[in-house]
Amino acid sequence: MSNPVPGFPQTIDEKTRLQELEALQVLGTEAEQRFDRLTQLIADVLDVPVCLLSLLDDRHAWVKSAVGAAAGAQLPREAFLCHKTLYWDAGIYVVPDATQEPSLADNPMVTGDASIRFYAGIALRGPGGLPVGTLCVMDTTRREFDPVQQRRLEAFAAMAEHELLITERLSEARDDLIDQAFFDPASGLPRRLVGHDHLQTVIDRAQEHRRVGALAVIHFLQFDEFLNTYGREALNRAMRLFAERLQRLAGEDGLVARPDSDRMLVARGDFAMATEAWQWAQMLYDEVVAPYPVGEGQRSAAAAIGVSEFPGSAVSAKELIRQANLAKDVARGPGLRRYDQSMGKTVQRRDRMTRALIRAIEHDELSLNFQPILDVGVDAIVSCEALARWQCEEFGRVSPGEFIPLTEESPRLCRSFTRWVLEKACRAAVEWNRGREVPVAVNINVAGSEFYRRGFVADVEQALMASGLNQAMMIIEVTEQTLIQHIDQAVDTLAQLRARGIQCALDDFGTGYSSLSYLRQLPLDILKIDRSFLDNLEADHTAQEVTRGIANIGRSLKMAVVAEGIETPVQHTVLRGLGIEQMQGFLWHRPMSLDALQGVFRGLDALRKGQHEGAASAD
Numbered sequence: 001m002s003n004p005v006p007g008f009p010q011t012i013d014e015k016t017r018l019q020e021l022e023a024l025q026v027l028g029t030e031a032e033q034r035f036d037r038l039t040q041l042i043a044d045v046l047d048v049p050v051c052l053l054s055l056l057d058d059r060h061a062w063v064k065s066a067v068g069a070a071a072g073a074q075l076p077r078e079a080f081l082c083h084k085t086l087y088w089d090a091g092i093y094v095v096p097d098a099t100q101e102p103s104l105a106d107n108p109m110v111t112g113d114a115s116i117r118f119y120a121g122i123a124l125r126g127p128g129g130l131p132v133g134t135l136c137v138m139d140t141t142r143r144e145f146d147p148v149q150q151r152r153l154e155a156f157a158a159m160a161e162h163e164l165l166i167t168e169r170l171s172e173a174r175d176d177l178i179d180q181a182f183f184d185p186a187s188g189l190p191r192r193l194v195g196h197d198h199l200q201t202v203i204d205r206a207q208e209h210r211r212v213g214a215l216a217v218i219h220f221l222q223f224d225e226f227l228n229t230y231g232r233e234a235l236n237r238a239m240r241l242f243a244e245r246l247q248r249l250a251g252e253d254g255l256v257a258r259p260d261s262d263r264m265l266v267a268r269g270d271f272a273m274a275t276e277a278w279q280w281a282q283m284l285y286d287e288v289v290a291p292y293p294v295g296e297g298q299r300s301a302a303a304a305i306g307v308s309e310f311p312g313s314a315v316s317a318k319e320l321i322r323q324a325n326l327a328k329d330v331a332r333g334p335g336l337r338r339y340d341q342s343m344g345k346t347v348q349r350r351d352r353m354t355r356a357l358i359r360a361i362e363h364d365e366l367s368l369n370f371q372p373i374l375d376v377g378v379d380a381i382v383s384c385e386a387l388a389r390w391q392c393e394e395f396g397r398v399s400p401g402e403f404i405p406l407t408e409e410s411p412r413l414c415r416s417f418t419r420w421v422l423e424k425a426c427r428a429a430v431e432w433n434r435g436r437e438v439p440v441a442v443n444i445n446v447a448g449s450e451f452y453r454r455g456f457v458a459d460v461e462q463a464l465m466a467s468g469l470n471q472a473m474m475i476i477e478v479t480e481q482t483l484i485q486h487i488d489q490a491v492d493t494l495a496q497l498r499a500r501g502i503q504c505a506l507d508d509f510g511t512g513y514s515s516l517s518y519l520r521q522l523p524l525d526i527l528k529i530d531r532s533f534l535d536n537l538e539a540d541h542t543a544q545e546v547t548r549g550i551a552n553i554g555r556s557l558k559m560a561v562v563a564e565g566i567e568t569p570v571q572h573t574v575l576r577g578l579g580i581e582q583m584q585g586f587l588w589h590r591p592m593s594l595d596a597l598q599g600v601f602r603g604l605d606a607l608r609k610g611q612h613e614g615a616a617s618a619d
Contacts, residue, residue, distance in 0.1 A: 012087060012130065018058055020126040021133075024164055027055055027062055031072065034163055035065035042156045043067040046149055048137040050116075053124075053160055055133035056086050064133070069114075079108050082134035085121035092150050095119040097142040118143045120150070122157045127165055135160050184258040186236040187243040195257025199267050199317040202255050203310050206269030213269030214277035214309045216284055217324040218246075221302040221334055223262035225484045226294075229518070234294055242301075245287045249280065265321070274309055278338065281307040285336040304328045308339040354406050354413070356394055361416050366390050368424050369591035372600065373443070373562060376572065377581040381604065383441035383475055384432075385584065386425040387591045388417075408447045418450045419459055426467035426474065428594050432601055433473065440601075443475040443505065448482035452489055457496045471501040475526065479508045487518050494523045505562070509550065520557065527554035529580075531565025538570045548578045555579075 021027065035053055043051040050068035054061050061080035063073045077083050081104065085093045097117050098104040109116045121136030135157045145153075182194045190198060199215065206213040220226075227235050239258070246256045246266045254268040266284060271277045285305050291298040306328025308320050327339035330346050360366050370384040390398045407417040421444060429442035450456055464471050476497055483490045483506065494504050505526035506519075533547050547563075554561040563575050566585030575583060589600065 014058065016128075017130045017132065020128045020130045021055060021057060024055075024126060024132060026064065026164065027057065029064075031065065035160075036071070038156065038159060038163065039065045039067045042135075042137065042153070045152060045156075046137050048118075048139050050138040052082070052136050052138070053133065054080070054082055054136070056080070056082065068138075081107060081109050081116065081119050081138070082121050082136050085134045085136065086123055086131050088121075088123060092120055092122045092145070092153055094145045094150070096144055115140050117141055118145075120145045120153060122153060124157060124161050124164065126161075132164070184239075187239045187258055189243055189256055189258040189264070191257065192259040195255065195259055195265055196317045196321070198255045198257065199265065199320065202253070202267045202269045203317060203320065205253065207311050209270075211269055212271040212274050212277050212309065212311070213267060214271070214281055214307055215265065215267040215320050215324050216281055217306045217321065217328050218264045218266065218288060219304045219328055220262045220264075221304055222481070224486075225481055226299075228484055228487055230294055238292060238294060241292055242288065245290075246284065249284050249287060269310070277309050278307070281305070281336065281338070302334045304334050305336045306339065307336065350406065353392075353395060353398070353403065354410070356392055357390070357403055357406055358413060358416075360390060360392065361413075361420050364420075365392075366420065367593070368421070368428060369593060370428065370442075370597045371584060371591040372589045372597070373564075373582060373584040374588055375582050376576065380438070381440050381601070382582060383443050384429075384597065385443040385445070385477070385591075386421060386428070387445075388421060389591075408449060411449055411453070414447055414449055415453065415459075418446060418456075419463070421445075422460060422463035423466060426463045426469040429473055430467050430469050431594060432598055433469075436601075439470070439473055441473045441475050441503065442469075443477050445477045445507065446482075448478070448485060451478050451482055451493060452486060457493065457500075460497070460502065461500065472503070475503040475505050477505045477507045477528070480506060481508075483522060484518060487521060491521055491523065498523050498525075506559075519553070524557075524559055526562060527557075527559045528562045528564055531585075534563070534565050534567075534571050537574050544574065544578060547575070547580075551578055551580050 039051040039053055043049070048068075051066065052063055052069060053065040054063050056062070056077055059077055061075045061077050061082060063069065063071055063075075065071055066073070081095075081098070084103070095101050095104060095118070098107065098110045098119055099117060104110055104119075107116075108114075116138050118139035118141065119136060120138075121134050123131040124133040124135055126132040135153070137153065182191055183189065184191055189195075202213060205211075223235075226238070242264065243256060243258075246264065250256050250266055250268050251270065253270065255265065257265040259265060268277075268280060271280065285303075288303045288305065289300050291300050306324040306326065308323035308327060310320055323339040326343050326347065327337040330337065330343045367389045369387045369389050371387060372381040373383045373385060374380065375382050388400060388404065390400075390403050392398050407414045425442045425444050429440070433439040446456075460474070460476070463469075464474065478490075497504055503525040504523070505528055506522070506524050507528045508530040509527050527550070529547060529550055533543055533550075535543070537543050537547070551561045560582055561580055562582040562584060563580050564584040566572055566575065566583050566587045568587065571585075572583065572587060592600070
């Protein structure tokens with residue numbers, strides 16, 4: 001703690017000062033226009049031939065920017081006039097004539113070719129308040145420096161300090177961005193580049209020691225729903241919890257990485273046999289789906305996990321990840337799946353089927369079936385759900401569970417498919433309502449990617465206009481998972497549909513987060529209770545109470561409530577006892593063609609007409 005320049009009032013801890021200078025990360029950097037513009041401005045405003053912005057370490061003075069001298073020059077500190085200014089704490093250090101200043105008269109800048117006479121300088125301070133450099137102006141002739149000029153130089157010094165601080169912050173931001181590129185800030189796990197390198201190390205080590213390993217790719221399927229329901233902070237806590245669980249299973253030499261926000265990689269390569277690796281993968285799946293705290297309760301993650309083992313056909317981290325992703329994606333949906341070579345054939349089949357589906361839509365080779373939804377209280381059909389069917393020349397009858405997901409994988413294909421369904425469903429509804437006194441609406445299911453697509457509402461309007469269907473006879477069905485993804489945008493799209501007189505139904509309610517906070521925001525007309533609630537409904541009193549609660553929620557929000565998937569008279573009876581009147585299921589009708597549906601309508605109309613005539617005869 002000593003002053004290196006005797007006679008100057010400021011005492012500086014030189015070690016701390018040098019640390020602050022180093023933290024700026026500006027020593028030795030190239031010229032920058034922002035500093036050069038500043039020194040040129042100072043020289044112009046103060047009308048001096050020389051202006052220097054310099055940084056001083058323990059031995060050298062380094063010129064960051066200069067007018068009238070060479071920028072980038074490095075001089076011994078003692079030979080630099082600013083050496084004294086660095087420790088001067090009384091504002092600006094002014095020397096009208098350096099030849100008359102005993103401590104400067106023999107300085108090389110005064111006696112040499114520079115021939116400096118006039119000097120005025122001020123210390124530049126770092127973010128911690130310690131001097132790290134100087135800003136000075138010089139002239140080859142003697143001159144005075146009046147108070148106005150001094151105030152201007154002080155103001156310029158403040159600007160220079162601001163630029164130095166920006167340099168430090170830019171450096172910190174750069175380091176932070178680099179760090180975030182390699183490591184996930186929420187969980188601390190390595191990202192893609194570091195994770196892949198580490199995985200290759202795990203593979204190589206297993207091969208070297210003749211051990212067996214496994215890689216698991218974990219896809220959190222409800223990532224967006226969780227984020228929109230509980231927020232970023234709760235999501236980060238959950239990711240840290242999963243990271244801790246998985247790191248315990250990965251062991252000291254294993255890997256846990258987070259290459260994407262909704263995915264994690266876990267690898268371990270110290271097993272003696274493949275059976276041990278697969279048992280480990282099953283334990284990992286159990287850890288992922290184990291309940292965890294969130295909000296005021298607990299949730300269980302829906303995750304799709306693909307596993308590939310090594311050594312095997314995969315010799316690189318890239319190929320191993322590809323195999324695990326293939327295992328994860330082949331069967332779709334949550335669960336644990338192990339890679340095998342036959343999965344390549346499944347992918348090839350999917351590719352061929354996608355191309356065939358594109359041709360089928362272009363050539364109008366799909367068809368629609370319709371399943372009635374009844375009001376069992378008055379024994380009447382209130383609407384019919386449109387369901388796509390595909391009989392393919394190459395693949396035969398293709399299940400909707402297989403070809404509908406294909407449409408959702410391609411935005412272009414999904415749009416073509418949705419437009420086709422809208423057009424065909426609207427035209428069918430016009431046909432079955434022709435001449436009817438009480439019209440029956442059509443329910444049309446819409447994928448999440450289509451529901452949020454710009455132009456979707458315009459496509460709905462186009463289908464209505466082209467068919468002539470009254471807009472009140474259309475019901476758009478979207479799932480709970482779809483609506484929770486982007487709640488604000490969902491509210492906007494629903495409001496647009498409702499403003500046009502189109503009804504909207506929430507399908508599969510109860511399979512997601514079922515939050516009242518979002519349900520109250522959504523302008524919906526119909527609530528469809530998921531069929532999973534009907535399993536053992538007659539004996540499961542808890543399921544009955546939950547179903548009753550859902551029905552009460554729907555009614556309190558002025559929604560019609562529909563129970564779907566009814567197959568037995570007992571289910572029908574229990575649901576009526578719970579106050580649910582609208583139902584859909586095989587108990588009454590399976591999905592059918594338009595011609596068959598027309599026959600059902602004719603039969604109901606004839607029955608109703610006979611009942612009216614019988615009642616009239618009795619009167």
